[in-house]
Amino acid sequence: xxxxxxxxxxxxxxxxxxxxxxxxxxxxxxxxxxxxxxxxxxxxxxxxxxxxxxxxxxxxxxxxxxxxxxxxxxxxxxxxxxxxxxxxxxxxxxxxxxxxxxxxxxxxxxxxxxxxxxxxxxxxxxxxxxxxxxxxxxxxxxxxxxxxxxxxxxxxxxxxxxxxxxxxxxxxxxxxxxxxx
Numbered sequence: 001x002x003x004x005x006x007x008x009x010x011x012x013x014x015x016x017x018x019x020x021x022x023x024x025x026x027x028x029x030x031x032x033x034x035x036x037x038x039x040x041x042x043x044x045x046x047x048x049x050x051x052x053x054x055x056x057x058x059x060x061x062x063x064x065x066x067x068x069x070x071x072x073x074x075x076x077x078x079x080x081x082x083x084x085x086x087x088x089x090x091x092x093x094x095x096x097x098x099x100x101x102x103x104x105x106x107x108x109x110x111x112x113x114x115x116x117x118x119x120x121x122x123x124x125x126x127x128x129x130x131x132x133x134x135x136x137x138x139x140x141x142x143x144x145x146x147x148x149x150x151x152x153x154x155x156x157x158x159x160x161x162x163x164x165x166x167x168x169x170x171x172x173x174x175x176x177x178x179x180x181x
Contacts, residue, residue, distance in 0.1 A: 001052040004034045014148075017109050021118045021146035025155075028163050033154040034146075039113065049152040050078075050143065057143040057152060058136060060115040062099040062108070062128070063087075071099060071107060074175070075117055075142070076133035081179035090175045091131065114149040117142070117160065120168040130165065130172040137161070137174065 007022035008014065025032055035052045050056050061074045061082060070093055076082065084096045101112050107127045108119030120130065136142065142157050155164075165172055 001035050001037055001048055003052055004036075006032065006034065008034070008036070008151075017122070017147040018151065021121065024118075024121050024167075025164075028159075028167055030155060030159045030163060034151055036151050039149050053143055053152060053154040055139075055141040055143040055154045057145075058117070060117065060144070062104050062115055063096045064099045064103065065093050066095040066097065068099075068103070071103065071128045072096070072131050073108070073115070073117065073119070073128050074131040074133070075136050076177055076179075077135050077139075080133065080135065080177060082177065083179055086177055086179070087131070087175060091129075091173065108147075110147055114145050114147060116145040116147060117164070118144055118147050118153075120165070120170050122147075123168070123170070126170060128170075130170050131175050132172050133177050134174050135177075 007026065011019050033053055035049050037049050056078050058075045059078045063072045063074060064070060088094055088096050104110050104112060104115060107123055109122040110116065110119040137157060139157055141154050142160050144153055145151065146153055
């Protein structure tokens with residue numbers, strides 16, 4: 001797996017949403033390293049990309065309340081266990097469940113397995129609330145997909161928090177998930 005700095009030289013065969021992600025990051029002046037790989041749909045499949053980038057990919061979960069009137073994108077360490085009850089009490093939302101693939105596409109233009117904070121560039125109506133586990137903020141870098149799971153990016157956490165998130169007109173809530181690592 002080859003490590004690259006920045007966007008691919010040749011964009012043939014790449015999806016528009018991936019190219020839009022690179023365009024967006026480049027416009028903001030955010031530096032990133034990238035690796036290309038086979039589609040990875042699980043945290044275990046991301047391990048090779050983790051090693052190549054020198055960063056652990058975030059676990060990204062899209063959640064919703066039972067009525068589907070509130071949607072959340074949760075970023076947490078990849079090796080941390082997720083417990084719905086623990087999060088529900090922190091955000092005052094009972095009965096959280098995983099959002100459907102249709103909702104991921106509708107709000108973030110992302111399919112399952114490719115979920116990423118980068119999808120916020122597609123959420124023009126701010127329908128999705130961003131939740132960051134406090135442990136994510138302790139790491140120097142965040143690992144994520146560019147809206148497709150055939151590439152992975154390594155971006156400074158500071159750039160995500162101070163530049164990327166505000167540019168999408170989203171705020172974020174810090175949560176403290178105790179899930180065993």
